[in-house]
Amino acid sequence: MGTPTVLPPWHLNLVPVLLLGLARLLVGQTQYSKKCKELFLHFTMEVVKELKKMAPEPARVTCVKFLEVQFCLLSKNSQKTPKDETVLLQAGLGRRTVNIADDADHTEITKVLLQEYPKLQSLRGGWLLQRASGGSGQRKTATLPQGSQGYTAKILKASSNNGKNVIYIVPLQEEIDITPLPYDAPEFKNMPKNICMTCGASVPLQLLPCHLEECQSHITIESESDKEKENEEGYGLSSESDIIYLDACPICGEEFSAEVMPYHASSCGESFPESLTSIMDEHSVDGNASSLPQTNSSTTTLQLDPDDLRPGPSVSVESAPSVWDEWKNIEVPERAAILFRRYTLRQKEDEPSLKVRIDIREDMKDQEGAIINFYKVPKIDWARPLQCRLEGDIATGDCVQRHFFSMVMHKLQNGFLFNVGNGNGTALFEGQADHLIPSTSQVLLQSDLFVMAGRIIGHSFLHGGPSLAGVSPAITHVLLGGSPQTATITIEDVADIDIRETIEMLGVGDSKHDFPEDQKTAINQLAMSWDLPILTTTNRTWLLHNLLQHAVLTRTWRQVKQLRQGLKDSKVWQLLETRPDVASIVFPKQSMADCSIQVLLNNIIWPMEEEEEDNEPPFTTQCRISGYLRQFLETADQCKLKQLVKFWVGWELPMKDMQVKVVQAEHPTSSTCFCILRLPAHYTTFDQFRKHLESCIATSDVGFGLV
Helix, strand or coil: CCCCCCCCHHHHHHHHHHHHHHHHHHHHHCCCCHHHHHHHHHHHHHHHHHHHHHCCCCCCCCCCCEEEEEEEECCCCCCECCCCHHHHHHCCCEEEEEEEECCCCHHHHHHHHHHHCHHHHHCCCCEEEEEECCCCCCCEEEECCCECCECCHHHHHHHCCCCCCEEEEEECCCCCCCCCCCCCCHHHCCCCEEECCCCCCEEEHHHHHHHHHHHHHHHHHHHHHHHHHHHHHHCCCCCCCCCCCEEECCCCCCEEECCCHHHHHHHCCCCCCHHHHHCCCCCCCCCCHHHCCCCCHHHHCCCCCHHHCCCCCCCCCCCHHHHHHHHHHCCCHHHHHHHHHHHHHHHCCCCCCEEEEEECCCCHHHHHHHHHHHHCCCCCCCCCCEEEEEECCCCCCHHHHHHHHHHHHHHHHHCECCCCCCCCCECCEECCCCCEEECCCHHHHHCCHHHHHHHHHHHHHHCCCCCCCCECHHHHHHHCCCCHHHCCCCHHHCCCHHHHHHHHHHHCCCCCCCCCHHHHHHHHHHHHHCCCCCCCCCCHHHHHHHHHHHHHCHHHHHHHHHHHHHHHHCCCHHHHHHCHHHHHHHCCCHHHHCCCHHHHHHHEECCCCCCCCCCCCCHHHHHHHHHHHHHHHHHCCHHHHHHHHHHHHCCCCCCCCEEEEEECCCCCEEECCCCEEEEECCCCCHHHHHHHHHHHHCCHHHCCCCC
8 A cells, every 4th residue: 555645835735725716616607505515615624624734833933132241351360350451451361241142051151252262272271250249449259150060141140240240260270371462363353443643553442542652652762762862972972882981181180071171171270160060961960079078888888789670661772781780880970870860760651650730829838838748748659750730820841840840959958938936937958058967957857858858859860950059078978878977077067157156166276275264164065065075175176076076967867867768769869879979969069050151151052144034033133132141141140040041941950952042022031841042132232131131030930921
């Protein structure tokens, strides 16, 4: 018996149609009874039902839902959330948003994660999922629970609060490399990209902010390197060679470089050349290293092991170890100071900037309060970049930083306006030029203002600013670790006039000289107040030496200790400790800090005869005004010269390429950032020029007024 043939589905659909058509034809052609029609129709419907049962059911369409889950792949096994996810993101790890089916099992979840994080494919030792507790910042993590079949979509949904919280992927036994990947790596192929306008690279959008910072920092390093190279070439300090050839002066026997020798020769035999202050760069150096008193090398020199040094986060043109060894071993102290300053600042150039704001609309006491509050903040890395802003003034750029250091060092050198009971104003250092000693005020000592002073001195030195000039050599000797017994103390080091006059009595006449009763009483009262024996016929010289030592060193040893601490905070102490000969640069003599007319004239770029523009004065007028300026420089005192230089460049230190322009204007102006002095052309006499210029340069302490 043969097997009945099963019709295809499309034939089954035609059968009811044919039967109905046949029934209609028969009903229309023959006259059946009503009962026959009903029976025929009933039979037809039964056949249709049976045929529908035999047809296959159509396939059902199912809807799959997906869950968005935030994953973060860590580089190593940890129980805490990462501090900086940027490092992980650059290495192809970090946070990603992944779509997972709501019915996915462990195998499907693993497959999705391997596609999203290619580095997981080569990871050995397994991984686990963790979630963080509530709160912000770095938090502790806990392991996600697993079912018998591993992780499922339901577990992820419940643990991440429907995808709102981050789930961390933690390697168990092996660490993942966090070296930054190139931007065309497979880990970044799904990320949207954008073009960096600085270097033209195609960068993933999530990494673009970090790339812009690095791109700008590289440009800054290159520009600073080129600028420093130009400065070194201008000062005869080429970075291509560390060898500086020195020649001996035939008069005094001191050795100087070929660039410095002409200035030394012009003043040798009269006084030490003041022009050396700006020859060796950074505008504040002292070439007379021999002026520093001799100290005990066993207590002042600390040998640092270069192997213990670690380079900072920045990448410099020169390698860090070579620069470090260079400033330690080079013979010229000015060169060593420059290299140390450059090395220290470059180590911290990628750190967040120190920000200081001075409101010049306030009175001077409020401005001094802002300065003191800024430098009294503890645990600050003063080698970090500095960002200064003058509230109430529109000036921007390096000139604002120069103005800030000029104002701060002026206060430190000449005293603050606030009163602590010592009269009008408060001076941290007292005495005459080249014999300054710290104030013996207990209020200043207990307020830690000498720690602040050390930070100011070191901070200004690091940024090439003014120095504290005229400090007593005895104070410098003890500051560097020398013994008070070996310090050279003179009567000029005694700042108190009454005490000085009393001690001077011991130095008058010979040892057999007998003192009047009133002088002897004054000497004995001073000696007993300092727990010293009274004057006798045999202890006059001994008492003189001990009174000087007590007046200058014993009464100020706590202040010197605070000053040393401030220098340590500013990172300058390691330079002074390793190279005591650089102390004459950090603490120069007053004569070296004075503004030298010769150095100033050598750094000025005078107007040159060129093709005249429409608004430019005739060259003869430019020569006349330039002559007035030169006459002013040759006749002005130190105060006026420093005011002019500060009005010109932002602080009292002459700089290279100080340009003079004669323009059609009413008043003298300057662009301190570019070291340009603009002088009006309408002056016809020198007296008119001098009075007008003196009025303008006297306003440099109150701000700029121009951008």
